[in-house]
Amino acid sequence: MRLLVKGGRIVDPANGIDETMDLLVVDSAVAEIGRSLPEDGAELLDATGKIVCPGFIDIHTHLREPGFEYKEDIASGSRAAAAGGFTTICAMPNTSPVVDNAAVAIFVREKARQAGVVDVLPIGSVTKKQAGEELSEMGELAEAGCVAFSDDGSPVTRSDVMRHALEYARMFGLPILSHCEDLNLSRDGQMHEGYRSTVFGLRGIPAAAEEAMVARDVIMAQLTSGRVHVCHASTAGALDIIRKAKLQGLKVTCEATPHHLVLTDEAVESYDADTKVNPPLRSEEHVEALRRAVADGLVDCIATDHAPHNLESKDCEYAAASFGISGLETAVAVVMDKLVNTGLLSIGRMVELFTAGPARVIGLSASRGTLTPGVRANITILDPNTVRTVDPAKFYSKGKNSPFKGMELRGWPWAAIVAGTVVCRDGVVAQGLR
Amino acid sequence: MGFDQRKDLLGIRDLGRDEIEQILDTAIPMKDILKRNIKKVPVLRGKGVITVFYENSTRTRTSFELAGKYLSADTSNLAVSTSSVQKGETLRDTIKTIEVMGPDILVMRHGMSGAPHYVARNTSMRVINAGDGTNEHPTQALLDMFSIREHKGTLEGLTVTIVGDILHSRVARSNIYGLTKFGCEVRVVGPSTLMPPEIEKLGVKSFCRLEPALAGADVVNVLRLQKERQQAGLFPSLDEYSNLFMIRPEHLRLLADDGIILHPGPMNRGVEISSEIADGPRTLVNEQVTNGVAVRMAVLFLMMGGSRSEIAG
Numbered sequence: 049m050r051l052l053v054k055g056g057r058i059v060d061p062a063n064g065i066d067e068t069m070d071l072l073v074v075d076s077a078v079a080e081i082g083r084s085l086p087e088d089g090a091e092l093l094d095a096t097g098k099i100v101c102p103g104f105i106d107i108h109t110h111l112r113e114p115g116f117e118y119k120e121d122i123a124s125g126s127r128a129a130a131a132g133g134f135t136t137i138c139a140m141p142n143t144s145p146v147v148d149n150a151a152v153a154i155f156v157r158e159k160a161r162q163a164g165v166v167d168v169l170p171i172g173s174v175t176k177k178q179a180g181e182e183l184s185e186m187g188e189l190a191e192a193g194c195v196a197f198s199d200d201g202s203p204v205t206r207s208d209v210m211r212h213a214l215e216y217a218r219m220f221g222l223p224i225l226s227h228c229e230d231l232n233l234s235r236d237g238q239m240h241e242g243y244r245s246t247v248f249g250l251r252g253i254p255a256a257a258e259e260a261m262v263a264r265d266v267i268m269a270q271l272t273s274g275r276v277h278v279c280h281a282s283t284a285g286a287l288d289i290i291r292k293a294k295l296q297g298l299k300v301t302c303e304a305t306p307h308h309l310v311l312t313d314e315a316v317e318s319y320d321a322d323t324k325v326n327p328p329l330r331s332e333e334h335v336e337a338l339r340r341a342v343a344d345g346l347v348d349c350i351a352t353d354h355a356p357h358n359l360e361s362k363d364c365e366y367a368a369a370s371f372g373i374s375g376l377e378t379a380v381a382v383v384m385d386k387l388v389n390t391g392l393l394s395i396g397r398m399v400e401l402f403t404a405g406p407a408r409v410i411g412l413s414a415s416r417g418t419l420t421p422g423v424r425a426n427i428t429i430l431d432p433n434t435v436r437t438v439d440p441a442k443f444y445s446k447g448k449n450s451p452f453k454g455m456e457l458r459g460w461p462w463a464a465i466v467a468g469t470v471v472c473r474d475g476v477v478a479q480g481l482r
Numbered sequence: 483m484g485f486d487q488r489k490d491l492l493g494i495r496d497l498g499r500d501e502i503e504q505i506l507d508t509a510i511p512m513k514d515i516l517k518r519n520i521k522k523v524p525v526l527r528g529k530g531v532i533t534v535f536y537e538n539s540t541r542t543r544t545s546f547e548l549a550g551k552y553l554s555a556d557t558s559n560l561a562v563s564t565s566s567v568q569k570g571e572t573l574r575d576t577i578k579t580i581e582v583m584g585p586d587i588l589v590m591r592h593g594m595s596g597a598p599h600y601v602a603r604n605t606s607m608r609v610i611n612a613g614d615g616t617n618e619h620p621t622q623a624l625l626d627m628f629s630i631r632e633h634k635g636t637l638e639g640l641t642v643t644i645v646g647d648i649l650h651s652r653v654a655r656s657n658i659y660g661l662t663k664f665g666c667e668v669r670v671v672g673p674s675t676l677m678p679p680e681i682e683k684l685g686v687k688s689f690c691r692l693e694p695a696l697a698g699a700d701v702v703n704v705l706r707l708q709k710e711r712q713q714a715g716l717f718p719s720l721d722e723y724s725n726l727f728m729i730r731p732e733h734l735r736l737l738a739d740d741g742i743i744l745h746p747g748p749m750n751r752g753v754e755i756s757s758e759i760a761d762g763p764r765t766l767v768n769e770q771v772t773n774g775v776a777v778r779m780a781v782l783f784l785m786m787g788g789s790r791s792e793i794a795g
Contacts, residue, residue: 238595246678247495249595249617249655319596365573367594367615 050074051468052087056095056429060102061400062407062418071100073425076467080421093470095429098462099395102419103135103426104380104402107410108200108225108279108303108351110372111137111168114155115144120356120446122156125376126164128354128445130472132376133402133461135426136167136416137354141178142201148173148184150192157193165471165478166464167426169410174199174213174224180206183213190220195410198225200279203261205231210265214274221411223275223301228261228286229327238367240313240328248316250366253328259285266293269300277409278302280353282327284337291346301409303351304338306382307373307451311335315451321362321369322451325355329451342401343392349405350398352379356447374447378438382452384430384459395432402428424467431462436475444477486784490602490609493618494659502660506628508780508788509773515552516776525783525792526555530585534560534576535612536592541747541771542612542621546589549778558585577601587785590614608785616650621781622746623656625774627664629766630701632773633742637664641738643695644668645727646705646754647676649716653746657703658684671695672705672727675716692727696736703744704729707754720753730756734764742766 051073058069058081070085071078106129112120120128122139129137139156141147147156153170160168172189176182178199186197197217204210204226213224234257239245241252262278266289269276281287281302293300307325312335315323323329330338341347355372362369380402387393393401407417415423435458440448464472471478485491485501494502515521531550533543543559550557560580571579573592580588588607590598595615602609613619631637642661648654648670661668662685670681671689681688689695696702707723717723729743743755743765751757759765783792 241679243680243683246681246684247655249615249652251616252679319599360572363574365592365594365600366596 049468050088050090051093051465051470052085052090053093053095053100053427053429056098056100058100058419059395059399060419061396062102062404062413063420065419066396071419071427073465073468076425078419078421078423078425081419093463097431097433099430099432101399101428101430102403102417103464103466104133104428105136105406105417106134106352106354106376106379107138107196107349107406109137109139109354109376110142110356111139112356113143113159114152118446119358122159122168123163124444124446125354125356126160126166126168127477128376128443129166130464130477131444131461131475132378133380133428133430133464134166134376135428135464135466136169138169138171138195138410140198140200141171141173146173146178147171147194148176148178150188153189153192153194166466169193169195171196171198171225173197174204175209178202180204180209183209183216186216186220190222194222195412196223196225196277198227198279200225200227203227203229203231207264207268210268211272214268214272214276218272218274223277223409223411225277225279226265227279228258228265230257230260233257233260237328238324239316240330242313242331244313244316244331250316255283255285255330255334258283258327259289262286262289266290266298266300269293269298270296273299275299280305280308280327280351281347282308282330282338283334287337287341287346294346301348303349303409304342304347305351305353306375306379309335309338309342310382310386311451319366320451321364321366322373322449322453324366324369324371325373326371339387339392342387343397347401348409350379350383350401351406352376356445357449358446359448362449372449373451374440374443374445374449376445377443378450378452380430381436381457381460384432385457389458425465426467427465428461429463430459432459434458434460434462436460486787488785491620491781491785492598492602492609492611494620494623494656495618499663502624502627502663505624505777505780505784506631508784509628509776512779512783513773513776515779516772521552522554523552524554525788526550526553526786529555529587529786531555531557531587531589531782532560532580532585533557533589533612534562534580536562537613539591539613541774542591545771545774546612546778549775549782552775553779553783555782573597573601574604577605581605581607587782610781610785613652615652617652618656619652620656621774621778622653623660624781625770625777626657626703626744627660628773628777629744629770630742633766634700637661637666639665640700641667641669641698642701642703643699644670644703644705645692645695645729646672647707647711648672648681649676649678650708650711651705654705658686662686669695669699673717673723676711692733693736696733698738699741700738701742701744702729702737704755706746706748707750724753728752728754728756729759731758744770747771
């Protein structure tokens, strides 16, 4: 099977490529990149005017299956991923049952193989049942294909447990993806604590709730030489701590989400629960710091924190609503429109944040996030000129909870190719796949 | 835009000064109605007003009910504690059920900030916020402003000190939004743990000691302290709170000569206000209650599109 992606601007930061060329896929692998490659009977994909990138990777996706299939399942989540331009997603383990043993991890992989359209890599929990007390069987989880460990949704509250997790995970070379939140400081909070929480009369979550835990985790990384990845960094103070940790040479990485990069806590004014997310949307100074950190290279990757919810969980009073945003299908377009088109990020930096960056965090940079000949042919193609309005009713995800609804964005994913198969074209996910 | 053009009354923050004045001016003839032998005018005849209180309240709910009755509206109260809410019905479904029964105005109190905003988006009824979480309590602020204006002749340029748990107080927020629109110097004073972040950005002066906050004040608005805040670790004891923040007779000399004391009630005597002050001649608690009915009559009347000429005479 041959597929020739013709005439696109190929942007592959891992290999320092940014020029208009052709890309040939043979079977499921990238075969060649070059000028005027011969068709030789290959299926043609005209990418003129488009940007051809390594397949985008989201290392922070909540797929909800098993246990909460009414919010999302692996089939719907992976289609949302394809529509959003992602070819690899890492599934967080806060399902029911929790991915704290090989059987559940294998279930996720097998279900993805049967029903999914993109690559789904499971993440194992740090602790059994994510209860924060006993370590999960990390060796078994690693063997079952888990690419990281996380209790996301909740922090690993006990410092001794985090210490041992980092020490133990070192044996497998896998990172701990940490949800940094001091629950005593954030308790009952609904939004960022500051001027606007005062005005809206909603209980605030102070920036310190995140920063205190980031500081703790950095200290643990120093103690253990373990790999800590800070999920959804959202405050200026947390970024300062991460910057210092990196300067010290500690194995600390971090991600930013599109919503924290683009929206401020002003969005909460409507009391529309689609703006309710954890960590909360922050005030301008934090958003500005995060944007600078993404532009200057401090932030390692952009991750969606895709958190789909059923309507009942969001269509209610603000304080009663669940936290989270259905993010897979808007992440790339939001970043394109609000950060690239505004000149804050170059296309190359943006592609790196969605490809080589996340691949490095999960230790898969040799095989993912690059178009190096020989690697699995996961490819994302962007159309910088497509203009579309976000309409959650058209989401592939079961989660329609998007604070970007109604927003007109320029620059959308156009195609997604997974192992040489075009799974999404012109924003439409192919029917009949698996 | 006049207030009578609005669909809902969700807060003071987004009201214009003209709208507030329209309500306060309309409340004057409404208060006259309350002084009559027969306290009933036919202006809302055939209109339905329903009160739905998700939090306990006696005075606000009764005040709205009487306000509606005095204007000849048919008023009804949904007792949430005995309603389908207890069977797990969502707020949206409860409101939709009420809506199809045909009332024109929904008066709602809810423990969660923004709940009336959510309801207002999802119903064609006119919605009046009777207090939502720690956000706003607009009719309380309006009755406070009415009471102040009645005593002082104006709101313009007064110094108003709000004392107590500012952090959790919807009364404080609505008062701040309203009074600052009239050029009042608004001061807030209370324990630093009960002071919201960046409160001064609302245009108020913040104090953590009572005496300087009271100096020269024309009005002191004392907030009710919720005792459970102590269990939450926000202050050490009721004794310490009352030592530091209770309004006592000796504080009166600090105020302007004709300084008055307000309290939204119910009062914790001996905690935030001493009995001598509570029962003293400069404290307007009972007048506030009466004025509350008048102000709510004005709000209901204007929301149904009433004009001044209908209630003259």
